[in-house]
Amino acid sequence: MISSVTTPISSFGADLTAITMGIDAFERRVNREAGLLDTEGLVPIYLGGDIISPRHYDNWWVVEDDLNEMQQRLPSIAPEHRQVFAAAMIRSLKIALRLFAGSSPSFEVKVRDLVGAQTGPVEPAIIEGLRDILDTLLKRRGIVRGDLSQRISEWESSHFLEPVRIEPTFAELMGQARRLTAERIFDCGDFTMALNPMRDVPFTARCSFADGLMDLNIDNGFTRASLKHLVAHEVFPGHATQLLYTRAQVDKGLAQPEVLLCTANTVLxxxxxxxxxxxxxxxDWLEDEDDMIHIELRRLRSAVQTSAAWYMMADGWEPDAVADYLREFAAGQEPWVQGRLRMAAHPFRGPFISSYWTGAVAVRQVRERTPASAMPEFIKYLYTNAHSPQSLAMFQARVA
Incomplete structure (x- = not known):
């Protein structure tokens, strides 16, 4: 693919991208892909290798000098939302640098500056509010016996797909999601992903873009609604779509090159x-009450896992107590509970548990205040720019 990007290679975005990919390359080389992020690296998937090459680094001090120089250039960056993002990105990269160089910033610092998320647990009132919504939805379905966690488990287990139905349901949902994504967000052409069942992994699902696979941890049970969420999350209109969209926009000269860093383990x-x-x-793919229940259940689990990680890594709770909290308040399946504990304890990935809650709230708040007539404008702003939660919140629909 030949790029038609019109942004000059000396631009701020090109420099930021080259530095970030240089950090990624240096960390992989020094640690032989056995460091904090294993083979994943700082930027797990990068589609801009033929546009912007990594800077070559031999020590972390030169990287820090380059980031300080970028920081000095921030006042000249426009528009304002891009400057806000860039400041957060540089701050995030500096924490990554400290981690790669062997330092141990506190969990609070990592959540705040590496991830760019709100520190502390999610407010208990918010979690209780989500539980109240689920209580109402389950009662409407006639599921009334037992405490809320028991009723969540009853609803979920009664809707689990038989193992032989997972792959055909996945294929059906993939086709629907691709069509809806083409209509509302971006036409990904004939791109698709195959299902790759896995066991004994710390995640529920993963976008293995280079292999054309959506990895799925089949130690868990899946409802149609939960599988729909994962297809949307990993493929259409989630991770895979964002990769394809950003590359296409850069090729057309319609996006700054830093959007190519969209998978970076940073504030992005x-x-x-x-x-x-x-x-x-x-x-706009909510089809029935089961979808509604799962959406609220996903929000609850996102909030609870954020709090759980904080309780374990910042407040010093024992893992067993955290596991009990996850089971009691989120009614999580055991593989999910154990996966959350493993992720929370990871020195680099752990704080990113908070990215799901913070990011979903950020996107949802702007989406919900955007009128339908301005939704294409919001989608363009969302996908065509590199964002922190704060820069995304700056979106304002143009009034006709």
């Missing part, structure tokens, strides 16, 4: 996960 993670977690709503 919040909105990447926010787009993915809000994917069903972005497609």
């Amino acid at each position: 993670g919040c909105i990447q996960e926010g787009i993915a977690d809000d994917g069903v709503a972005l497609l």
Whole structure:
């Protein structure tokens, strides 16, 4: 693919991208892909290798000098939302640098500056509010016996797909999601992903873009609604779509090159996960009450896992107590509970648990205040720019 990007290679965005990819390359080289992020790297998937090459680094001090120089250039960056994002990105990269160089910033610092998320647990009143919504929805379905966690488990287990139905249901949902994404967001052409069942992994699902696979942890049970959410999250209109959309916009000269960093384990993670977690709503794909129940259940689990990670890594709760909290307040399946504990304890990935909640709230709040007539404008702003939660919140629909 030949790029037609019109942004000069000396631009701020090109420099920021080259530095970020240079950090990624240096960390992989130094640690032989066995460091904090294993083979994943700082930027797990990068489609801009033929546009912007990584800077070459041999020590972390030169990287820090380059980031400081970029910081000095911030006042000249326009528009304002791009400057807000860039400041957050530089701050995030500096924390990544400290981690790669062997430092150990506190969990609070990592959540605030590496991830760009709100520190602390999610307010208990918010969690109780989500539980109240689920209580109402389940009562409407006639599920009234037992406490809320028991009723959530009853609804979920009664709707689990038989193992032989997972793959055909996945294929059906993939086709629907691709069509809706083409209509409302971006036409990904004939791109698709195959299902890759896995076991004993810390995640529920994963976008293995380069292999054309959506990895799925089949130690968990899945309802049609939960599988729909995962297709939207990982593929259409989530991670895979964002990768294809951003590359296409850069090729057309309609986006700054830093959007090619959309998968970076930095402040970009919040909105990447926010787009993915809000994917069903972005497609207006709520079909029935089961979808509504799952949406609220997903929000509850996102909030509870955010609090759980904070309780364990910042407040010092024992893992067993955190596991009990996850089971009691989120009614999580055991593989999910254990996966959350493993992720929370990871020195780099742990704080990114908060990116799901922070990002989904950020995307949903702007989407819900955007009139239907301005939704295409919002979609363009959302996907065509690199964002922190704060820069995304700056969106204002133009009044005709």
